[in-house]
């Protein structure tokens with residue numbers, strides 16, 4: 001069976017702005033159509049026919065007008081009134097140019113718990129709709145009075161038995177109640193009139209508030225939307241897949257940005273439910289090849305000095321640009337001070353910062369193709385004559401991500417572009433980039449998780465909240481299936497936390513810290529000390545607490561304290577780490593050693609690190 005992608009739709013309620021803004025964003029990003037929510041139409045200063053003209057002008061179909069509430073199985077006189085209400089709704093649908101409306105199951109106390117009454121009313125409504133060439137879809141609402149499950153709604157639709165009446169399923173209503181969607185596969189595809197997709201984080205609250213505020217796009221939450229989509233596709237459904245999402249963060253973010261996330265999530269959801277069909281496989285990642293810092297001449301010198309205290313050596317000079325390579329073990333750090341480059345542009349906006357990272361992939365062409373299918377087109381950087389063009393994409397914050405393929409035998413990519421310098425100086429035992437941490441503006445976690453999961457196949461780990469002296473920091477790690485690329489995302493509602501300060505100092509998201517792995521952390525600590533690396537010091541109370549927590553003996557403890565090391569443990573192994581001071585209060589470096597399969601990131605020590613940084617920050621700012 002060949003793969004055929006279903007049309008994509010978004011409910012206007014998911015996006016911010018006025019109705020024309022929402023429609024424009026949906027069309028620009030590439031949706032085929034929209035479902036128009038009554039609330040958006042009511043607040044629009046124009047007629048349904050005007051909306052129709054806007055949609056037609058944008059090439060957007062109007063797949064659905066909704067909702068029609070509290071209709072079925074009412075006693076008289078509400079029953080007759082509801083039929084009149086339906087006729088008025090049909091007038092609007094015809095003016096809008098849509099043939100389908102969604103009737104969600106009744107929430108009223110007065111509704112009669114009698115499926116045959118519900119079926120009779122829906123049949124009459126469908127008969128009236130059919131006279132005008134319109135259709136009705138019935139959806140089980142998870143907080144309805146009697147009909148909450150899709151299977152129950154489906155029994156009523158079958159009982160009503162009218163060609164203009166079909167079933168609408170909504171992943172949130174089904175999965176939020178823990179109901180099993182697999183039976184949807186047995187519904188004849190043509191009786192499934194519409195499919196609405198939404199995910200949500202696992203929260204314990206009433207299902208109505210959960211739905212109204214915390215729905216998010218497929219793959220951004222904790223519900224099994226892949227299993228749900230599998231059942232939908234197996235039914236033979238050929239209508240549009242629609243995002244019906246109510247989310248406070250989304251409604252306060254730019255509409256195009258949210259629309260792009262939505263379409264990306266839906267393409268990914270459909271492909272994942274089709275065993276990857278329709279989307280090139282995610283790249284196999286083999287670690288970070290380099291990180292690139294945007295600097296000017298003076299911050300470049302300052303950063304180079306800092307790196308030298310950490311055991312990096314000046315290993316190369318670009319053949320034609322003001323770009324230098326610093327190296328230790330397999331870590332490559334590039335300092336770019338070239339005028340009139342993407343790095344210079346980054347520097348103008350953000351100051352000294354990481355403007356690019358390079359990730360080793362098995363197949364750059366396939367990775368680019370996948371990225372482009374997921375609405376992340378290839379980025380072409382200007383290159384000098386004879387210089388290699390490295391394929392790249394841009395992360396949501398604008399950071400360039402270069403894709404580096406394994407070298408064919410012979411010249412390395414470094415030798416092509418760089419004059420390599422002979423090794424001098426002694427390394428400090430750092431051998432690889434263990435992880436990179438990004439600080440994000442509040443409310444943007446879901447965008448980044450989706451990007452890194454979708455385009456690069458990283459697997460999101462569960463979210464942690466870590467305290468900072470000035471607020472909470474949400475933290476979520478993403479790890480490639482083979483463990484070779486680790487990325488940590490931090491976001492904070494508070495502007496005063498270490499993450500929040502970074503985001504405001506930096507004017508947006510960016511790399512907040514880089515952690516290097518050391519094969520011998522004690523040696524690393526000693527080398528740092530000898531070179532007078534500027535390190536973050538931990539208060540003595542931290543060590544007292546460590547001893548109480550882990551029962552370390554006095555010798556072990558005083559060794560840690562002497563070297564300024566932090567310590568953690570998990571079920572598998574042990575973890576030692578230490579931090580440099582922040583560079584211009586923007587980013588800092590960590591050195592770490594994992595033993596015996598320790599899988600975490602030292603989150604237990606994040607609060608004491610944040611407190612030490614806050615102390616340092618207030619000292620630094622009080623000197624200004």
Ligand code: MG
Pocket residue numbers: 139170196244
């Ligand atoms: Mg719905």
Ligand code: MG
Pocket residue numbers: 437513515590601602
């Ligand atoms: Mg870390």
